[in-house]
Amino acid sequence: MRLSVHHVSRYHFDTPVRRLVQTHRLTPSDCASQRVLSWEVFSEGAVKGAVYRDGAGDLIETISVKGPVTELVVEVRGEVDTTDLFGVLRDYRETVPPGTYLRGSHTTDADADLRALSAEALEGLEEETALNRAHALARAVSGAIAYSPGLTEPATTAAEALALGKGVCQDHTHALISVANAADIPARYVTGYLHSTSDGEAHEASHAWAELYVPGLGWVGFDAANECCPDDRYIRLGSGFDAQDAAPIRGVLAGGVEETLEVSVAVKSQTQSQHQQQ
Template identity: 70%
Template sequence: MRLSVRHITRYRFDQPVRGIVQSQKLWPASSAGQRILSWEVTSEGAQTGAEFVDGGGDMIRLATWRGPLTELTVEVLGEVETTDLFGVLRDHRERVPPSAYLRPTRQVEADAELKMLSAVALKGMEGASALDRAHALSRAVSGAIAYKPGETQPHTTAAEALAGGVGVCQDHAHALISVAHAADMPARYVTGYLQANEDGSPHEASHAWAEIWVPELGWVGFDAANECCPDDRYVRLGSGYDALDAAPIRGLVQGGAPEEELEVEVVVTAGQQQQQ
């Protein structure tokens, strides 16, 4: 499938700030499941630093703005040709070993309830394959946390989302990482885009899911929020230990403590398959 992505992030401040520094992780990597046809990130008015690829295989760029500033916009435009590999991440170049993704963070640390959810999901599966166990964990998270926007916050932890029983894709991804860790299975947070609206209307924001390490296959994606594995409707952007580590944009505002208004618009449309 050929997907076109338009991702706009706007920041507005109620008083001028002296400057802004951003770490941008906004470039998807080509792999067996996605081929980047074109991709452009525009940070109007910014000075951009050197680009580098981190250990997870994601490109990062530093962007800085000098004030006074009351607003700024970062725009992503791109086209990607995708292939359905049933969630398996193939031919993605990275240097970090899977075992590094057993590291707990505040957002994915498993409490007693998450450990119990993991144990119940895997009960009687001692002889099952790692892939079957991963699917069981994803189903458990889907059943335990109902998709309901507006009930959680960016800082909500996996434990808090499970206790509340509701959340969005970020919460499902955090909870799935947590129950996988409880089962001693490496797992990580993935950001990207999903072509979900057939009419091409704007999405609320970029999408998120989890990847679990399956020794016989490598990294396999699980979207517990949508009860599926990523297919050719998905564009994989980047990964990390949790939502904060994998965030497409991380920033620091210099000068004062202004009120910030953030507006994110994502439009993903499907076009005709590119001829070979």
């Protein structure tokens, strides 16, 4: 599937900022399931700095803006050709060993309830394949946390989301990482884009899901919020230990100011775009 993306992040500052530095994880990398046809990240007035690929294989770019500035707009436009590989990540350039992702974080640390959910999901599956066990954990999280926007916050932990029983893709992803780690399965947080379908099954164009490490297959994606594995509707941007670590944009401001953020994301298929132009 050929997907086009238009992603705009608009930052407003209550007082002029003297200097702004951001790190962007906004450019997808080529792999077996996606091929970047065109891609551009633009910020007016910004000076581009270092560009490098981190140990997880993700492309990182830094920018800086000299003030005074009261608004910054980061605009992403691009096209990607995607292939459905049933969630399996292949031909990705990374050097970090999978065991690194057993570390977890404050957001994904398992409490007693998350450990119990992990154990219950895997009960009786000792002889099953590693892939089937991973699917069982994803199903358990989907069943335990109902998709319901507006009830959790960016700082909500996996334990808090499970106790609430409701959340968004970020909460499903944190919880899945937690129950996987509780079962000694490496897991990580993935950010990207999702092409919303006409029947409303896809919740957000800017999306998150988990990858669990399955011996013999490598990293396999599981989208517990949508109860599926990533397919050709998905574009993978990058990964990390949790939502904060994998954030597409991270920044540092010079000057104690308050910021507000407006985000718009549109993901369209080539077929959809052609239909709209007729």
